[in-house]
Amino acid sequence: MAVTMHDVARRAGVSIKTVSNVVNAYPHIRPETRRRVQEAIDDLGYRLNTTARNLRQGRTGMIGLALPELSLPYFAELADSVMRAAEARGVVVLIEQTGAQRERELQALDSAQRRLTDGLLFSPLALEPEETEKLEVDYPMVLLGERMFGPVDHVTMANVEASRAATLHLIERGCRRIAAIGAHPGETMGSARLRYDGYRKALAEAGVPFDPRLVVEAGLWHRATGAEAMSTLLDSGVPFDGVFGMNDALALGALHVLHARGVSVPHDVAVMGFDDVDDARYSEPLLSTIDPGREQIAQTAVDLLLDRIGGSTVEPRRVVAEFQVVARESSMLGRLVPQGG
Amino acid sequence: MAVTMHDVARRAGVSIKTVSNVVNAYPHIRPETRRRVQEAIDDLGYRLNTTARNLRQGRTGMIGLALPELSLPYFAELADSVMRAAEARGVVVLIEQTGAQRERELQALDSAQRRLTDGLLFSPLALEPEETEKLEVDYPMVLLGERMFGPVDHVTMANVEASRAATLHLIERGCRRIAAIGAHPGETMGSARLRYDGYRKALAEAGVPFDPRLVVEAGLWHRATGAEAMSTLLDSGVPFDGVFGMNDALALGALHVLHARGVSVPHDVAVMGFDDVDDARYSEPLLSTIDPGREQIAQTAVDLLLDRIGGSTVEPRRVVAEFQVVARESSMLGRLVPQGG
């Protein structure tokens, strides 16, 4: 059926190991031999059988990437970055979706695919902090995008600092009543909590009073829920002059409703997002946001994981990516306007 | 290191093959034996080594999915659908990005990863029709989303019919000067050509005169190029009252510019997209579009591929998914308005 090293070896009149040596660029081979082997390889159209090599070497050359959903732009772009980083380092990425469901996140930690990969990049959304001991797995793993405890490598964005910066940016633009969209009440460790903390921190530092009525819940961080949250807020009649969407999708959804309801952005209300997804460059108006350092996160995570796969047993590392405030149109003004009753 | 069948066999006091039989649910095993083996498996925490099985069986249980870019929403959503379909059928998907570059599309056909998968779902964008013979590969393959020739299974959307329907929809809404955004002049087989053909067909059928000045080129089908194309069109001063974006990203980019330039949609200009990506549900106004049957495409493609992997050698099949016109806000009116000079 398929051409094996045996076939190549016979054709070139050498041993199978010599073929292996040629394929693996072993240096001590006579040029003449190398040429003959190479010729046989080309003639027969030989391709190395990766599965056999993997079995022999005890590695697969693949790493897993478990994330909530590819149809969420942030994760699609993260996957893109991770795949590029992995490719540059000679490994392949196997993507798994967890749907942001606790059950499926746990499954991902223990699925059959773990035996197919050398390690896992894991971006949990639904796991609770008290479950961190479940993260103590016996294979190389690096956590992405969250701050959770447990003796595991983490690469995370500066959630608190960055959302603090986002909020301060709105305050500098003159906002005094800033709504926060996307809260998860009761959460103690996830992005929602951390970004909320950053928001509170900024208000406190700037001496801007906190009004709990300006904090709007949104379970899933989609455009639809952002739109819904903004409708709720407008309907409540609570006045506001700034909006901090805990991610871009929420902010874009909110932008949509503000526009539909005739509220001018940024004239009446300034809006900030978080993530800097591609879409933020094409909204009306262009969305100001936080660039959390996605590329850096992807590259660092792959590096840390490969380091573990290579056998490193140093203490768990925590890397926080550098972020940037990206000021676009949606935050370039901002003035208090009472809304409704 | 890792627990193998040997360890389990020793512990249970049986042969290694019996362990294999238990693991593979071979029916003829004494209940008592099965119990002992199962116990040993549980005690030792044994997990089957997929690589070894793959080598032995000559299959990998993985299929490749080569697509342009995950950060293009249509493809992220397609990948999502394909992964779900694959999971339901017990196989794993290995995603590869080609960046829509001819060179990398050719590479994908012949990369090392081909040896890691049992077959390939291939969504080419850049390949030229005269290169179809390159698609005659010696492994199972199913083409996605395009109409290209060659003796290969295809699952495609009804590009011509659907864009004809999209254009007719605009005509029914009263549009008589419909711009088409996203053309690729000179292309003979790709989506751009087919959707353009559908557009022309609809005009001809409805007796609406064709004006070449209304056809705007756009190489990449991103929001940015859609926005650019719309700017060009507006600057040209050629009047129009409808826009057919050859995909949603182009249409959304166009929508953005129309809004920024003060053209009311759908009052002055009606807009249609193509793809029905998630974003079309959150634009301002909501984007009318074509649902090309993504789920059906994904499921059918996986089925056809698994059929080939299973050894089927029937004639190449062509499956065309069913599409639907999704009429939302952006096309609910439409009236001729001269633009500029």
Add this chain to the structure above:
DNA sequence: GGTTCACTCTACATCGTTGTAACCATCGGC
């Protein structure tokens, strides 16, 4: 001229599974 050494290559075992053939029991049928 013998020893050493570097270079080039080969034979063989091995990675962890599964397919094949064959073995020993047991069983029913005649």
Add this chain to the structure above:
DNA sequence: GCCGATGGTTACAACGATGTAGAGTGAACC
């Protein structure tokens, strides 16, 4: 009481590569 069938299990050889040890060669060295 012998026969064939079936059930339950095992030994062994694959799958296609790579690591190890070691066998030849020839040149360099004393």
